[in-house]
Amino acid sequence: MSDTVQTEIDARGTATVWLNRPDVHNAFDDELIGALTKELKRLEADKSVRVVVLEGRGKSFSAGADFNWMKRAAKYSQAENVRDAQALADLLRALNRLKKPTIAAVQGNAFGGGVGLVACCDIAFAADHVHFAFTEARLGLIPATIGPYVVRAIGQREARRYFLTAESFGAEEALRIGLVHQICRLVDLNRLIRQTVDALLACGPVAQKEIKKLVRRVQYGSIDSAMIADTAERIAAMRVSAEGQEGMAAFLEKRKPAWRKE
Numbered sequence: 319m320s321d322t323v324q325t326e327i328d329a330r331g332t333a334t335v336w337l338n339r340p341d342v343h344n345a346f347d348d349e350l351i352g353a354l355t356k357e358l359k360r361l362e363a364d365k366s367v368r369v370v371v372l373e374g375r376g377k378s379f380s381a382g383a384d385f386n387w388m389k390r391a392a393k394y395s396q397a398e399n400v401r402d403a404q405a406l407a408d409l410l411r412a413l414n415r416l417k418k419p420t421i422a423a424v425q426g427n428a429f430g431g432g433v434g435l436v437a438c439c440d441i442a443f444a445a446d447h448v449h450f451a452f453t454e455a456r457l458g459l460i461p462a463t464i465g466p467y468v469v470r471a472i473g474q475r476e477a478r479r480y481f482l483t484a485e486s487f488g489a490e491e492a493l494r495i496g497l498v499h500q501i502c503r504l505v506d507l508n509r510l511i512r513q514t515v516d517a518l519l520a521c522g523p524v525a526q527k528e529i530k531k532l533v534r535r536v537q538y539g540s541i542d543s544a545m546i547a548d549t550a551e552r553i554a555a556m557r558v559s560a561e562g563q564e565g566m567a568a569f570l571e572k573r574k575p576a577w578r579k580e
Contacts, residue, residue: 320353324375325361330579331368332515333361340376345384346431348405355409362416369518370416371511372439373423374432382430382453406431407463414438414467417527419518423511425504429453434464436497437471440530441514444489445504450497451486470537472496522577524561528552 324336335357337344344350361367374380391402413420413435422439429451436442436450452468454461461468461481469477476495480487489501502510518526532552539545556562561577568575 343378343381347387378426380432
């Protein structure tokens, strides 16, 4: 694995993945994008991994696109630019569709594509000093590949403002608009993550995978007979599944279910 991405997996199955380019504020280039995409796919396939936490080394979470990468891209043809952008789009999709719970731990500033990573995670926490910005418009560009995920996170009204102005906003505003779930002092960030990981590990891993699929299914669909039937079928399938049977038995027998390691 490229040293631009580092991973540690603890005994309980929590994989912490660090963006590891602190000298350039964890800015994206093609190497980091490829390494992170490959690592996410590896962690998804690893049955020992229950939760993925995404962090950044150094002062910043991610400054977005790397300057030298942008210089190279400026000389690309249209077709080359499409292939280059598709790689970032594939990374965002992999993170957004990961079957395991994901947490963004935003310890430092996040700009451009870095905010896209935050929006793709299931849960996002930020230190209270952090700033965010969609800086693309200042360069005559648009936040295209991150757009679907950010708009779903903060809504089209807030996206219009912050995409168009490229202005910076702080952690409290990120909380208000729904980009992050909670903010705290930097010294408390790891404790908040541990508490959330504890809550995630207490739940059934198959149920969590199915919950992520359920949210995508019901988010924008009409509450019609087809959706109602679909939701009934989903809960029925979980009730008769091995995990559902174990979870209900553990509850009735007043014991911890088999997936609880502690």
